[in-house]
Amino acid sequence: MTTMPLWLASGSPRRKALLADIGVQCEGEGVDIDETPLEAEGGCAYVSRLAAQKASVAHERHSDRIILGSDTAITLDGEILGKPCDRADGLAMLKRLSGRRHTVMTGVAVIGPAGLLCDVVSTEVFFRRLTDEECQAYWDTGEPVDKAGGYAIQGLGAVFVSRIEGSYSSVVGLPLCETAALLAQQGVPVWQGVDE
Numbered sequence: 001m002t003t004m005p006l007w008l009a010s011g012s013p014r015r016k017a018l019l020a021d022i023g024v025q026c027e028g029e030g031v032d033i034d035e036t037p038l039e040a041e042g043g044c045a046y047v048s049r050l051a052a053q054k055a056s057v058a059h060e061r062h063s064d065r066i067i068l069g070s071d072t073a074i075t076l077d078g079e080i081l082g083k084p085c086d087r088a089d090g091l092a093m094l095k096r097l098s099g100r101r102h103t104v105m106t107g108v109a110v111i112g113p114a115g116l117l118c119d120v121v122s123t124e125v126f127f128r129r130l131t132d133e134e135c136q137a138y139w140d141t142g143e144p145v146d147k148a149g150g151y152a153i154q155g156l157g158a159v160f161v162s163r164i165e166g167s168y169s170s171v172v173g174l175p176l177c178e179t180a181a182l183l184a185q186q187g188v189p190v191w192q193g194v195d196e
């Protein structure tokens, strides 16, 4: 076990709350990086690159901590969808998700005594059909604006999701099973089903 405190390279209150759910306390703040996908970059490579980059930038400032960075994006028809840039973009995303399945990918990177450790978790999310009125009313709630794909499974957007295959916490922003394993490999005290 390490005595190095954990630093979350994220401004997302959801990621902090998910870690708190499994008893992991941390400080942290978001880092500003360019989130433009590289040419021909796939979703898995994209979220793992951004998670590692967020962790590396934070590590430069807080080299005395264990650093956790993460990134969530959705993929549909071979395209990466991040956060909507405006109302028109958000409505277009919701219409594309309507009545079909898409993939949510979350990359997690942890820098610590074991070096840089990364994982990517993919989850299939199935949406029921949405009417134009529903998409507009949902956008107007304000919930979609800072969410990858323009919806929140943990919020009002849950009424659009008929089922998922994979990790719920990963869709919300941090896959807890895999994150706990990465933290444990870096010596962070984290409960994994047995008391030490």
Ligand SMILES: Cc1cn([C@H]2C[C@H](O)[C@@H](COP(=O)(O)OP(=O)(O)OP(=O)(O)O)O2)c(=O)[nH]c1=O
Residues within 6 Å of the ligand: 009, 010, 011, 012, 014, 015, 029, 030, 031, 070, 071, 072, 073, 083, 104, 146, 147, 148, 149, 151, 152, 153, 154, 171, 172, 173
């Ligand atoms: C699909 C989906 C995404 N999201 C969120 C998770 C992420 O916070 C966000 C995607 O943006 P990210 O760039 O992954 O994260 P962020 O900008 O919120 O925070 P930071 O970069 O500082 O860590 O979308 C939900 O909260 N619910 C959902 O159902």
